[in-house]
Amino acid sequence: MLRVQLTRRRGEFMLDADFCAPMPGVTSLFGRSGCGKSTLISLIAGLLSPESGRVQIGDDVLTDTDRHIDIDARHRRIGVVFQDARLFPHLSVLGNLQYGARRLPRNAATPIRFDDVVTLLGLEALTSRRPHELSGGEKQRVALGRALLTQPRLLLLDEPLASLDLARREEVLPYLERMRDAMSIPIVYVSHQFDEVLRLATRVVLLDAGRVVADGELAEVSRHPALREIVGPDAVGAVMSGVVEGNPDGGLTTIRVGDAMLLVDEAAMPGQRIQIQVLARDVIIASERPSGLSVRNVVAARVVSVTPDVGHAVLVELDIGRTATLLARVTARAAAELALAADRQVWALIKAVSLRGHMFSAPAR
Amino acid sequence: MLSPAESEALFLSLSVAARSVAFNLPFAILVAWLLTRARFAGRTVFDAFVHLPLVLPPVVVGYLLLLLFGVRGPIGSWLYETFGIQLAFTSTGAALATAVMSFPLVVRSIRISLDALDPGLEDAARTLGAGPLDRFFSITLPLITPGILAGGVTAFAAGLGEFGAVITFASNIPGETRTLPLALYTALQTPDGDTLAARLATISFLLGLAGLLVAEFLARRVRRLVGR
Numbered sequence: 001m002l003r004v005q006l007t008r009r010r011g012e013f014m015l016d017a018d019f020c021a022p023m024p025g026v027t028s029l030f031g032r033s034g035c036g037k038s039t040l041i042s043l044i045a046g047l048l049s050p051e052s053g054r055v056q057i058g059d060d061v062l063t064d065t066d067r068h069i070d071i072d073a074r075h076r077r078i079g080v081v082f083q084d085a086r087l088f089p090h091l092s093v094l095g096n097l098q099y100g101a102r103r104l105p106r107n108a109a110t111p112i113r114f115d116d117v118v119t120l121l122g123l124e125a126l127t128s129r130r131p132h133e134l135s136g137g138e139k140q141r142v143a144l145g146r147a148l149l150t151q152p153r154l155l156l157l158d159e160p161l162a163s164l165d166l167a168r169r170e171e172v173l174p175y176l177e178r179m180r181d182a183m184s185i186p187i188v189y190v191s192h193q194f195d196e197v198l199r200l201a202t203r204v205v206l207l208d209a210g211r212v213v214a215d216g217e218l219a220e221v222s223r224h225p226a227l228r229e230i231v232g233p234d235a236v237g238a239v240m241s242g243v244v245e246g247n248p249d250g251g252l253t254t255i256r257v258g259d260a261m262l263l264v265d266e267a268a269m270p271g272q273r274i275q276i277q278v279l280a281r282d283v284i285i286a287s288e289r290p291s292g293l294s295v296r297n298v299v300a301a302r303v304v305s306v307t308p309d310v311g312h313a314v315l316v317e318l319d320i321g322r323t324a325t326l327l328a329r330v331t332a333r334a335a336a337e338l339a340l341a342a343d344r345q346v347w348a349l350i351k352a353v354s355l356r357g358h359m360f361s362a363p364a365r
Numbered sequence: 366m367l368s369p370a371e372s373e374a375l376f377l378s379l380s381v382a383a384r385s386v387a388f389n390l391p392f393a394i395l396v397a398w399l400l401t402r403a404r405f406a407g408r409t410v411f412d413a414f415v416h417l418p419l420v421l422p423p424v425v426v427g428y429l430l431l432l433l434f435g436v437r438g439p440i441g442s443w444l445y446e447t448f449g450i451q452l453a454f455t456s457t458g459a460a461l462a463t464a465v466m467s468f469p470l471v472v473r474s475i476r477i478s479l480d481a482l483d484p485g486l487e488d489a490a491r492t493l494g495a496g497p498l499d500r501f502f503s504i505t506l507p508l509i510t511p512g513i514l515a516g517g518v519t520a521f522a523a524g525l526g527e528f529g530a531v532i533t534f535a536s537n538i539p540g541e542t543r544t545l546p547l548a549l550y551t552a553l554q555t556p557d558g559d560t561l562a563a564r565l566a567t568i569s570f571l572l573g574l575a576g577l578l579v580a581e582f583l584a585r586r587v588r589r590l591v592g593r
Contacts, residue, residue, distance in 0.1 A: 047488050073488075074491050078492065080492040082485065086488075088489075088508075090507045104494065
């Protein structure tokens with residue numbers, strides 16, 4: 001378990017963060033630009049010193065201002081990947097990959113092998129190239145490999161995709177997923193793009209203006225009011241975990257989420273564990289089970305709460321069994337007509353096509 | 366092609382300029398690094414002090430050197446008594462005077478390289494397990510080589526022509542401190558020295574041009590080598 005409790009002041013800006021990250025697992029530090037995420041990463045990595053606080057991995061104390069402990073970054077065994085890759089321009093890709101590995105203590109255990117990293121990240125054809133001959137995505141893969149080869153006990157990824165265009169991001173994301181699943185290294189992943197968090201993280205720490213405003217499992221935080229502020233109304237939607245049951249119906253995939261079976265227009269392997277995001281604006285609520293509709297998913301649900309939302313809308317939290325919870329955005333008038341209130345039994349309608357692109361393979365546990 | 370006196374002046378110029386660059390570089394790298402990376406009181410004053418030789422008359426620099434490094438000066442007398450080294454009126458002294466004059470040029474050139482260097486690279490090296498000296502030699506130094514080289518070559522080319530500081534501190538001794546510009550000056554003072562003066566001026570012109578061309582060529586090669 002990574003335990004972080006830090007404060008640092010920079011002029012008007014005060015960073016005051018307190019959170020835990022399970023190990024292994026991917027914990028995402030999520031927040032707007034300028035909310036203190038990168039500063040927090042520098043503090044955990046030991047590149048900056050806090051005013052006060054502690055950083056601890058397991059029983060190993062890395063920073064403790066009370067006891068005047070502040071281990072230098074180079075002795076922390078924490079791998080860092082920066083937004084701008086920071087490859088050494090005068091060294092080849094091979095030289096970059098070996099830079100950290102060459103500086104390991106002589107007696108260090110090396111469970112992460114060079115060949116495995118090169119294969120995992122698809123670097124075979126790149127090793128003799130110079131950094132300026134690489135695309136942005138390739139640079140980040142090399143930076144990732146370079147960090148892995150220092151045999152880190154924790155990996156800090158500071159917006160590794162933020163400087164890439166959409167196509168390059170899509171090119172690198174599968175490598176990040178593969179790395180997450182193949183290596184048992186805990187990861188702290190900084191991002192201000194929620195779709196990256198969806199694809200990679202198990203836990204989310206929500207930062208706003210230097211403070212932790214929410215901290216929990218992805219599903220939990222996906223419904224947190226503070227997240228709505230950050231991602232904007234159109235991206236609001238509950239994230240739920242599920243299991244792929246099969247592909248019975250015209251190429252659609254059936255997944256089990258809570259007590260419900262959802263049809264999704266997306267290919268997946270039966271038995272695969274997934275996370276799915278259902279956008280609040282894509283959910284329709286019916287007071288009786290409707291018929292004669294094109295919608296593929298009609299799910300029995302119980303209203304948990306109705307809260308005001310943007311404009312004339314309300315946000316309805318719906319329990320669909322086994323702690324799976326949906327969010328639906330409907331107009332306040334519709335909510336009044338249907339008499340939506342806590343414990344009312346309703347039907348939630350979700351188009352199978354609206355779920356396309358919102359289902360991701362879940363991290364292995 | 367060249368008379369003995371001409372080739373003597375030419376080789377003396379080359380040797381003085383080369384030694385002045387050798388004196389310069391280690392200190393210039395250190396000072397450039399201090400001025401870009403270190404935070405200390407009096408930094409601005411120090412910066413101005415480093416640039417003084419650019420604005421002072423060279424004769425003043427030579428005179429100050431004479432006060433400090435002359436046989437009766439505080440440093441000069443110590444050097445002479447301890448190591449038997451005499452700087453004033455020797456070719457080593459000429460090299461020292463030349464080094465002081467070109468020092469700001471070298472510092473400036475290295476500083477430009479250092480300013481262009483992303484300090485994030487040093488942070489990255491730190492997270493990869495490199496200590497401060499290791500970071501300097503494995504990352505910083507190779508990446509500022511273009512600046513060091515450019516500064517070195519410019520200082521060498523400029524050093525070939527240093528006059529005022531050299532003649533004040535090291536005098537005009539044939540075979541010891543009479544470099545090309547001093548020989549040229551001497552020729553101009555001599556009746557019938559016009560031809561010699563013209564020949565020496567031509568040599569100086571060709572040397573300077575060659576120096577600048579070599580500098581540009583090296584800078585391009587090195588820039589490609591460090592991947593910029």
